[in-house]
Amino acid sequence: MSADRLAALNQKILEKGLFAYWMRPERRRPPDPRVTRWREVYPLLLDAAEVMGLEQTERRLVGGYQIVMPGERAAAHRHTMSAMRFVVTGDGTAYTTCNGEQMFMEPGDLLVQPNWGWHDHSNPGSQPVIWMDMLDNALVGLLEAEFWEFPPERERDPERERLAQQPLTHPDGYHNQFYGVTRPARLVGSPNPWVPFAYKFRDTLPVLERMAAEEECDPHDGVLLEYTNPVTGGHTLPTMGARIQLLRPGEATRSHRHTGSVRYLVVQGQGVSTLDLDEPKALDWEDHDQFTIPSWRWHQHRNRSTTAPAILFSIGDFPIAETFGLYREEKA
Ligand SMILES: [Fe+2]
Ligand SMILES: [Fe+2]
Known part of the structure; x- marks a missing residue:
């Protein structure tokens, strides 16, 4: 079939308000991530x-x-x-x-x-x-x-x-x-995981600092905590998980990629998160900035300060990916 005839056919299908499988566009990446300053x-x-x-x-x-x-x-x-x-x-x-x-x-x-x-x-x-x-x-x-x-x-x-x-x-x-x-x-044993809850920073920060002192670190995320659901002990909510991580002064994590997109908020510090391996894209961030790492993009984080820790809060949709057997991770 010629390209012209295919285009004409597609046009007719669209005019009928229909859609054909072969019209499915290439899997599109979301708009290039940028930092919300x-x-x-x-x-x-x-x-x-x-x-x-x-x-x-x-x-x-x-x-x-x-x-x-x-x-x-x-x-x-x-x-x-x-x-x-x-x-x-x-x-x-x-x-x-x-x-x-x-x-x-x-x-x-x-x-x-x-x-x-x-x-x-x-x-x-x-x-x-x-x-x-x-x-x-x-x-x-x-x-x-x-x-x-x-x-x-x-x-x-x-x-x-x-x-x-x-x-x-x-x-x-x-x-x-x-x-x-x-x-x-x-x-006890209540199946309802939807409960209001408040996680105080004055409780979270000492745990991050103690783990950093004890070098209990993840090579891809630094010191990493998850806000667990008080009923299930699992992810924060069935639809969203919240985490907080500390990058020690000068720390650079190894690159990995996983399904599920993650929105970050810089609690404190200055650093850079680098996306992709072939044509790396640097997202420079500082206090209170936000940025998103889209699903299945290589990424690593680096704390630019050699004297102060950097702290990143994040919310991701990985609980959904896990629930439906779609969670996947690759490590560099
Ligand atoms: Fe509301
Ligand atoms: Fe990650």
């Missing part, structure tokens, strides 16, 4: 806070960062997408209310908000609170399983421009205690 996004977040009030948008989100200004309160709702929030800046007085628990947001904390968990945000402090905001909406959308619910009092109070908030029924740390090493006996 904190120093560029931060002023945009402040601009967005002036331009758009929280009563106009569910999420004031720019470049993967969400901001709530002093005195602001975001409306309560819940949805079938799960969310993770890693706090970048703030004075620790802002909080997310999740299923009634007042979870304070200090820099470096990870808050896990499960599928169908009620949530809203309040910032009674004097500094903006900004966090990395990650949802599993791509998967939920693909499965056409997106549902939302709002409290009945959502209707805005026209006089006070106030949006519905959850009552604070549980103190900070409530769910962590509930699902801690001692827990109500009726919950």
Whole structure:
């Protein structure tokens, strides 16, 4: 068949709203990864806070960062997408209310908000609170399983421009205690892995530092911790896993590649992550930048500082790949 006849045939098929197997394009790589620069996004977040009030948008989100200004309160709702929030800046007085628990947001904390968990945000402090905001909406959308619910009092109070908030029924740390090493006996063996949980940076950092001192390191990731699910002991959520890693001063990891894409946030430090082996692409990063390593791309990380550790937080979709037998890794 000539190229012209094939093109004409394809055109007819497309005009009928149909699609043929041979039209399947070459497996396309996502757009070339680049670093989202904190120093560029931060002023945009402040601009967005002036331009758009929280009563106009569910999420004031720019470049993967969400901001709530002093005195602001975001409306309560819940949805079938799960969310993770890693706090970048703030004075620790802002909080997310999740299923009634007042979870304070200090820099470096990870808050896990499960599928169908009620949530809203309040910032009674004097500094903006900004966090990395990650949802599993791509998967939920693909499965056409997106549902939302709002409290009945959502209707805005026209006089006070106030949006519905959850009552604070549980103190900070409530769910962590509930699902801690001692827990109500009726919950032991509970199959529900969707629980609200907060992982405090003040608990995580000493573990990273101790492992670094003991040289308990992975050659491809440095000192690597996973935020385990308190019910299953496995990945953070069935759809997303969260990890944090420390690169010791001057450390360079070996290259590897694996299925599942990973979004990184630089908690602290300066370094470079290099993609691909044949035509290497360097992603230079510093404090609070974000970048993505797409699925099945070779990558390695290097801490540029010879005196200070670098810390990277990341969220990946590897739990999905593992669940469906699609996880694969190759090491250089
Ligand atoms: Fe939400
Ligand atoms: Fe990796």
